[in-house]
Amino acid sequence: MRWPWSNKDDDQEDFLTRLKRDDGTIDWDSALTPRNLATSVAATATSLLLIRFYKSYVRRIPSVNYIKPKYFRRKSLFGRVTRVGDADNFHLFHTPGGRLTGWGWLPWRKVPTSREGLQSNTIHIRIAGVDAPELAHFGRPAQPYGQEAFEWLKNHILDRRVRAYIYRRDQYDRVVATVFIRRGIFRKDVGLEMLKNGLATVYEAKTGSEFGEFEDKYRAAEAKAKAKKVGMWSGPSKLAQFFTKTKSSKELESPRAFKERMKAMEQKAGQEETKGKNVKAKASSKK
Numbered sequence: 001m002r003w004p005w006s007n008k009d010d011d012q013e014d015f016l017t018r019l020k021r022d023d024g025t026i027d028w029d030s031a032l033t034p035r036n037l038a039t040s041v042a043a044t045a046t047s048l049l050l051i052r053f054y055k056s057y058v059r060r061i062p063s064v065n066y067i068k069p070k071y072f073r074r075k076s077l078f079g080r081v082t083r084v085g086d087a088d089n090f091h092l093f094h095t096p097g098g099r100l101t102g103w104g105w106l107p108w109r110k111v112p113t114s115r116e117g118l119q120s121n122t123i124h125i126r127i128a129g130v131d132a133p134e135l136a137h138f139g140r141p142a143q144p145y146g147q148e149a150f151e152w153l154k155n156h157i158l159d160r161r162v163r164a165y166i167y168r169r170d171q172y173d174r175v176v177a178t179v180f181i182r183r184g185i186f187r188k189d190v191g192l193e194m195l196k197n198g199l200a201t202v203y204e205a206k207t208g209s210e211f212g213e214f215e216d217k218y219r220a221a222e223a224k225a226k227a228k229k230v231g232m233w234s235g236p237s238k239l240a241q242f243f244t245k246t247k248s249s250k251e252l253e254s255p256r257a258f259k260e261r262m263k264a265m266e267q268k269a270g271q272e273e274t275k276g277k278n279v280k281a282k283a284s285s286k287k
Contacts, residue, residue, distance in 0.1 A: 058096055058097055058101050059096065060094050060095070060096055061077065061094045061096075061123065062094070062120065062121045062122075062123075063120055063121065063122070063123060064123055064124065064169055064173050064174070064175055067123075067166070067169070067175065071166065072166055072167055072168050072169075073166070073167055073168075075166060076163050076164060076165045076166065077092060077094055077096075077123065077163070077164045077166060077175075077177070078094070078095060078096060078097070078098055078161065078162075078163045078164075079092040079093050079094040079095045079096075079123075079161065079162070079164075080092070080093050080095060080111050080159065080160070080161050080162075081093075081157045081158050081159060081160055081161075081162055082111065082118050082122055082159075083118075083122070083158075084150070084153055084154040084157065084158050085124070086132070086134075086135055086150065087132030087133060087134075087135065087146060087149035087150040087152075087153055087194075087199070087200070088126065088127045088130055088131065088132040088149075088153070088191075088194075088200060089124065089125060089126045089127065089174060090124075090125055090127075090153070090157060090158075091118075091122040091123070091124055091125070092122055092123045092124075092125050092162070092164060093111050093112070093118065093121065093122050093123075094122075094123060095109075095111065095161070098161065123175055124172075124173065124174040124175065125164050125174065125175050125177050125179065126170060126172075126174040126175065126176045126177070127177070127178075127179055127190060127191045127194075128167055128176045128177055128178050128179075128191060128203075128210040128211060128212060129178065129191050129202065129203050129209070129210060129211040129212070129214060129215065129218050130191040130194055130195060130200040130201070130202065130203055130218070131200060131201050131202070131203045131204070131254070131255040131256055132146070132149040132150075132153075132194065132199060132200040132201075132255060133145045133146035133148075133149050133199075133200075133232065133255050133258070134146050134255060134258055134259065135147065135150055140262050143253070143255065143258045144232065144252075144253075145198075145199065145231060145232040148199060148231070149194065149199040149200060149232075152194070152197065152199050153190070153194070153199075156181070156190065156193070157179075157181055157190060160181055161181075161182070162179050162180060162181045162190070163179070163180045163181075164177035164178070164179045164180075165177055165178045165179075165180075165212065167210045167212065168210065176210045178191065178212045178214060179191065189214065191214075191218065192214065192217060192218060192221055195218055195221040195222050195225060196221050196224070196225055196230075197225070197230060197231050198225040198226075198228075198229075198230040198231020198232050198233045198234065199231045199232065200255075201222060201232075201254050201255060201256070202215075202218050202219055202222050203256075204254070204256050205256065232252060233252070
């Protein structure tokens with residue numbers, strides 16, 4: 001190439017080729033001239049900047065296992081929601097840079113649609129600061145408003161692009177994050193919107209609570225939803241009444257309390273089962 005500071009045609013020759021002697025060795029006297037040193041420094045600096053730019057803004061993170069500890073509380077992830085697993089968590093396909101880096105219009109930068117293409121290629125996100133009513137799973141019954149909260153989240157973010165500000169990795173290999181989605185010209189905090197609609201409570205736990213800088217805002221939103229009696233604060237839905245005996249909003253059970261009650265019941269059932277087996281074993285040994 002021709003360098004900006006020169007109009008000589010021979011500057012188009014390869015840089016290293018011009019520094020080689022006839023015997024193949026490098027002419028270091030020529031290499032160390034101010035002009036050649038400046039060229040080397042500029043080329044090296046440009047290469048390093050391009051590498052850093054690629055790692056920071058272009059390289060895709062396929063799963064939680066590729067997120068380095070130093071990224072947490074310093075980096076955000078932009079991507080498309082490919083699956084909503086529960087009312088407070090989902091799977092994100094990381095698309096760094098979005099359309100500016102080719103996602104959605106370059107043939108080799110498209111979000112897979114098949115299960116095989118998405119397997120091990122998404123990041124499991126847990127929405128920070130909120131706890132939504134539970135769906136029926138692992139043999140446990142559904143909690144009132146669990147299905148409503150799930151449907152709201154799915155309709156709100158599935159197949160949409162979101163930005164997640166990540167805090168930490170939890171015990172289930174999910175990334176705890178505050179999640180934002182664009183609605184027109186406005187950016188909405190997904191967790192905050194769930195609280196406003198009475199479809200989640202503020203996350204309460206002795207350890208592991210994450211709010212970023214939004215705890216006060218979240219608690220105020222929950223208090224306002226309670227006062228307005230929206231969502232779960234209005235009392236059980238007709239669907240919930242059909243499956244449960246709950247009749248009054250005074251009997252409302254938080255997702256945290258529900259999980260603790262289910263866990264205690266399972267532990268008690270396990271203890272009773274073990275006790276029964278021991279009694280049978282003793283009876284058999286006496287025969």
